Amino acid sequence: MANYFNTLPLREKLDQLGVCEFMDNNEFLDGVNALKGKKIVIVGCGAQGLNQGLNLRDSGLDVSYALRKEAIEAKRDSWKNATDNNFKVGTYEELIPSADLVANLTPDKQHTAVVSAIMPLMKEGATLSYSHGFNIVEEGMQVRKDLTVIMVAPKCPGSEVRAEYLRGFGVPTLIAVHPENDPQGKGLAQAKAYCVGTGGHKAGVLRSSFVAEVKSDLMGEQTILCGLLQTGSILSFDKMIEKGIDAGYASKLVQYGVEVITEALKHGGVSGMMDRLSNPAKVKAFYISEELKKIMRPLFQKHQDDIMSGEFSRIMMEDWANNDSNLLKWRAETGETAFEKTPAGDVKINEQEYFDNYTLMVAFVRAGVELAFETMVEAGIKAESAYYESLHETPLIANTIARKKLFEMNRVISDTAEYGCYLFDQACKPLLADFMKTVDTDLVGKNFNEGKNGGVDNRELVHINEILREHPVEIVGRKLRKAMTAMKSIKTA
Amino acid sequence: MYQPLVHISNLSIKYGNKTVLRDLNWVINRGENWVLSGESGSGKSILLAAIAGKDTKHDEIRVNIFSNNQFKPVCLYISQWYQFKNLEGVANFYYQQRYNKQQAKDTFTVGEELALYGKENQLDPAELDEILTSLNFGSFKDAQLIELSSGEHKKLQLIKAVWLKPQLLLLDQPYTGLDINSRTNLNHLLDQISLQGVQIVITCSENELPVCINKYAHIENGQVKELDAFLPSIKTIPLITKVPSFLQQAPQPSAKVMVKMVNINISYGDKQVIKNVNWEIKAGEKWLLQGHNGSGKSTLLSLVNGDHPQSYANELYLFGNKRGSGESIWDIKSHIGLISPELHWYFDKEASVWQSIASGFFDSVGLFNDLGYHKTQQVNELLDYFGLTEDKNELLVHLSLGKQRLALLARTLIKNPELLVLDEPCQGLDEQQTAHFNQLIDGICSTARTLIYVSHNQQQLPQKLTHRLVLSKGEVIENSTYNLEKELA
Numbered sequence: 002m003a004n005y006f007n008t009l010p011l012r013e014k015l016d017q018l019g020v021c022e023f024m025d026n027n028e029f030l031d032g033v034n035a036l037k038g039k040k041i042v043i044v045g046c047g048a049q050g051l052n053q054g055l056n057l058r059d060s061g062l063d064v065s066y067a068l069r070k071e072a073i074e075a076k077r078d079s080w081k082n083a084t085d086n087n088f089k090v091g092t093y094e095e096l097i098p099s100a101d102l103v104a105n106l107t108p109d110k111q112h113t114a115v116v117s118a119i120m121p122l123m124k125e126g127a128t129l130s131y132s133h134g135f136n137i138v139e140e141g142m143q144v145r146k147d148l149t150v151i152m153v154a155p156k157c158p159g160s161e162v163r164a165e166y167l168r169g170f171g172v173p174t175l176i177a178v179h180p181e182n183d184p185q186g187k188g189l190a191q192a193k194a195y196c197v198g199t200g201g202h203k204a205g206v207l208r209s210s211f212v213a214e215v216k217s218d219l220m221g222e223q224t225i226l227c228g229l230l231q232t233g234s235i236l237s238f239d240k241m242i243e244k245g246i247d248a249g250y251a252s253k254l255v256q257y258g259v260e261v262i263t264e265a266l267k268h269g270g271v272s273g274m275m276d277r278l279s280n281p282a283k284v285k286a287f288y289i290s291e292e293l294k295k296i297m298r299p300l301f302q303k304h305q306d307d308i309m310s311g312e313f314s315r316i317m318m319e320d321w322a323n324n325d326s327n328l329l330k331w332r333a334e335t336g337e338t339a340f341e342k343t344p345a346g347d348v349k350i351n352e353q354e355y356f357d358n359y360t361l362m363v364a365f366v367r368a369g370v371e372l373a374f375e376t377m378v379e380a381g382i383k384a385e386s387a388y389y390e391s392l393h394e395t396p397l398i399a400n401t402i403a404r405k406k407l408f409e410m411n412r413v414i415s416d417t418a419e420y421g422c423y424l425f426d427q428a429c430k431p432l433l434a435d436f437m438k439t440v441d442t443d444l445v446g447k448n449f450n451e452g453k454n455g456g457v458d459n460r461e462l463v464h465i466n467e468i469l470r471e472h473p474v475e476i477v478g479r480k481l482r483k484a485m486t487a488m489k490s491i492k493t494a
Numbered sequence: 495m496y497q498p499l500v501h502i503s504n505l506s507i508k509y510g511n512k513t514v515l516r517d518l519n520w521v522i523n524r525g526e527n528w529v530l531s532g533e534s535g536s537g538k539s540i541l542l543a544a545i546a547g548k549d550t551k552h553d554e555i556r557v558n559i560f561s562n563n564q565f566k567p568v569c570l571y572i573s574q575w576y577q578f579k580n581l582e583g584v585a586n587f588y589y590q591q592r593y594n595k596q597q598a599k600d601t602f603t604v605g606e607e608l609a610l611y612g613k614e615n616q617l618d619p620a621e622l623d624e625i626l627t628s629l630n631f632g633s634f635k636d637a638q639l640i641e642l643s644s645g646e647h648k649k650l651q652l653i654k655a656v657w658l659k660p661q662l663l664l665l666d667q668p669y670t671g672l673d674i675n676s677r678t679n680l681n682h683l684l685d686q687i688s689l690q691g692v693q694i695v696i697t698c699s700e701n702e703l704p705v706c707i708n709k710y711a712h713i714e715n716g717q718v719k720e721l722d723a724f725l726p727s728i729k730t731i732p733l734i735t736k737v738p739s740f741l742q743q744a745p746q747p748s749a750k751v752m753v754k755m756v757n758i759n760i761s762y763g764d765k766q767v768i769k770n771v772n773w774e775i776k777a778g779e780k781w782l783l784q785g786h787n788g789s790g791k792s793t794l795l796s797l798v799n800g801d802h803p804q805s806y807a808n809e810l811y812l813f814g815n816k817r818g819s820g821e822s823i824w825d826i827k828s829h830i831g832l833i834s835p836e837l838h839w840y841f842d843k844e845a846s847v848w849q850s851i852a853s854g855f856f857d858s859v860g861l862f863n864d865l866g867y868h869k870t871q872q873v874n875e876l877l878d879y880f881g882l883t884e885d886k887n888e889l890l891v892h893l894s895l896g897k898q899r900l901a902l903l904a905r906t907l908i909k910n911p912e913l914l915v916l917d918e919p920c921q922g923l924d925e926q927q928t929a930h931f932n933q934l935i936d937g938i939c940s941t942a943r944t945l946i947y948v949s950h951n952q953q954q955l956p957q958k959l960t961h962r963l964v965l966s967k968g969e970v971i972e973n974s975t976y977n978l979e980k981e982l983a
Contacts, residue, residue, distance in 0.1 A: 037820065055594060055803060061822040086594065087807035163594060168842070169858025203862060
């Protein structure tokens with residue numbers, strides 16, 4: 002199989018990368034009708050598989066689960082998840098042939114094997130649905146020409162997909178139809194109906210393409226979402242230890258700090274986050290994030306280039322073939338860092354303190370979000386797609402760090418994201434070595450405002466505010482966040 | 495030198511913008527056990543939390559704990575709200591999550607939670623067994639915290655408190671959600687630890703108090719007044735304002751039989767929580783649903799409300815349609831006005847009173863839609879009726895539990911539903927408010943409207959109940975017509 006994107010002429014590449022439409026509510030008035038009475042068979046019953054299935058069934062659709070024979074016989078967790086919730090469960094052979102829509106919700110790495118196994122069993126004219134386009138775009142999976150191929154990708158962990166649905170809301174969702182596989186022209190209607198079934202239509206739906214989804218998703222997760230949060234966290238922790246800050250305090254500040262800081266990002270964008278700093282701290286954070294952007298831009302560009310050319314997926318698939326040897330090695334190394342091994346201290350840090358004492362992370366986040374966004378847009382990805390894959394997802398990932406640090410983040414995200422995260426982290430740390438020498442505890446560990454008089458130059462502040470608020474990620478963000486006004490605050494204790 | 499256990503002088507506390515306690519003075523001497531009554535929102539909870547020094551320390555309050563006492567030298571406050579966290583230390587659960595089974599283990603089991611608690615506080619495990627037995631909680635050791643009902647969570651919270659034997663135990667509405675036996679058993683336990691030297695302060699509006707209570711007080715206008723005897727609440731609110739016009743006429747029933755359950759069974763692994771339940775609710779009937787804590791009431795109601803995944807594997811008819819025949823849970827909920835302790839617990843506390851009531855039109859937790867003129871008027875009418883107009887822009891989190899509950903009761907009624915499912919609707923309300931609410935329910939439950947009402951309190955029920963279903967350990971032990979007057983006679 003050849004990389005699908007690379008087989009396309011440039012014109013077609015740009016076309017597909019540029020598919021991006023923020024859909025209006027009244028495009029979903031037909032509800033779930035396009036799938037009503039149809040047999041939906043979900044392959045895989047992990048967090049996404051189970052929770053999407055629960056929602057679809059509660060929306061009045063007919064859902065069952067096809068699992069591998071071994072998983073059923075051994076009564077694995079996927080089998081228990083499905084049967085404990087009273088779903089019908091069967092083997093591929095039993096359920097796939099009668100399915101009108103097969104939703105492949107297995108991990109990326111299994112896609113080729115799973116799709117190769119189910120495709121011959123699928124009935125003429127049925128639909129195959131994905132939640133991520135890697136298999137189609139990067140691995141170049143060729144799907145039978147009579148089948149329709151769609152994607153419905155909720156931009157949240159599976160448990161959130163369920164929780165938001167039961168509140169009567171949903172999570173932002175991306176939908177797409179693969180242009181090579183839409184023989185009857187029914188793909189979009191079905192993708193919309195699926196999206197309504199999971200509740201996604203209430204929280205903002207972006208119509209994208211397989212290509213745009215993959216190329217932006219990979220870029221976001223490798224750079225700002227996971228890579229930079231990892232690098233920034235480790236460097237911040239090490240700096241505090243070097244400067245004699247109490248290790249327990251440092252550990253807690255880093256573990257929970259990204260979550261608190263990006264919660265402000267979620268509700269108010271980059272400028273909302275920066276507004277949480279005092280004026281002098283904001284001015285300082287602005288200048289160091291400018292410097293960080295300058296230093297890291299070539300690295301962000303390299304990641305985007307490797308993603309576009311297929312180089313990234315090529316080397317990652319080599320590692321798959323090599324029993325994940327690099328991935329496992331890097332994962333183990335992350336588990337051994339000083340930050341990971343130092344438990345959060347039993348100290349109370351109030352919400353504002355996370356901003357005042359961790360100005361460095363605010364600067365990291367601003368630099369990372371803007372760089373990822375700018376680099377994606379320069380590469381032909383539309384602003385709305387770039388927003389989802391950079392700013393929108395950052396708080397979700399930060400939440401996993403707050404739970405159990407970086408090891409947990411890397412456990413929760415896909416192996417693909419994890420692999421890219423390590424690549425970024427390893428390249429980024431040496432790049433920032435000189436910069437980090439200039440950082441002192443006023444930026445990380447102690448209150449930036451301590452011992453300062455708090456004054457700033459009016460014109461300078463106005464100018465900085467203007468730059469922050471007029472950045473394209475803020476302009477598109479204001480529009481998209483309006484559709485997501487009911488976003489829930491993540492509650493940690 | 496003799497010092498009282500608690501000495502409060504000139505305490506004033508603001509909650510939000512309102513001064514709740516004003517120049518309050520109160521002394522709790524050695525050997526005294528108090529009951530504190532007062533209207534909902536009078537500041538009872540705030541006072542207890544302040545004595546325990548929960549959020550801030552108040553210089554006006556001195557608590558003189560003996561350090562050589564044989565009991566834990568602590569002052570423990572048990573709030574009305576129970577709390578628990580998942581294994582990752584996050585208290586981020588969603589409504590009805592306990593019915594969605596997932597292999598990934600989310601929370602501790604009751605046994606693990608208690609073992610950890612005992613270890614942290616160096617408690618004797620032998621004493622625990624006795625407490626568990628007397629509150630009928632022994633069989634819950636393997637249950638995950640997420641699986642417990644609200645009454646069971648309440649019990650767990652009280653079990654921990656009794657086990658700890660703090661020097662001063664402050665219990666805020668401890669009977670809320672407990673069945674009658676558990677209330678009696680709790681009183682026995684409290685009497686036991688009080689004999690051993692624990693001093694107790696209870697806020698409640700119940701008549702059946704532990705024997706050890708020997709002091710009575712009422713809280714009013716921000717001050718504590720000592721009384722000669724227990725005074726549950728003073729009736730001051732004038733009855734009745736006019737029922738909003740849109741509620742006076744119930745909608746036409748959508749089916750002759752609203753709910754039909756045929757041999758319903760629900761199990762979690764080996765544990766069967768509902769056994770062969772048959773239940774038919776015809777349009778216009780008014781049912782009282784009763785049973786001990788953990789008997790399966792909430793689970794049964796979750797079937798009615800479309801919230802239980804196992805309803806797809808059972809023979810269940812709602813509003814004339816077989817469950818799982820293509821309807822969505824939102825179709826089902828559109829017929830129902832629901833309130834339950836769990837709905838309240840999981841409700842979005844960042845929503846304003848107005849949004850909370852309005853969200854009842856869409857059965858959502860939080861408001862995601864615009865209302866338009868007509869519906870907006872209805873919300874305003876109900877706000878007025880429930881006396882919440884002044885608070886309409888307040889976030890729930892800034893209101894007393896009683897007021898939060900009033901807002902959620904208004905939410906239950908806002909769409910003038912044909913079926914009302916009221917699962918312990920009056921928790922957190924004082925006697926007067928409860929009587930008022932039940933009167934309203936009687937007023938709007940004309941022949942057309944159907945009602946399911948759950949309450950442990952036989953004294954405080956609507957008058958119009960016609961039928962009763964009683965559950966015990968997941969089985970129906972009574973299914974009959976009902977007449978409240980006869981019952982009380």
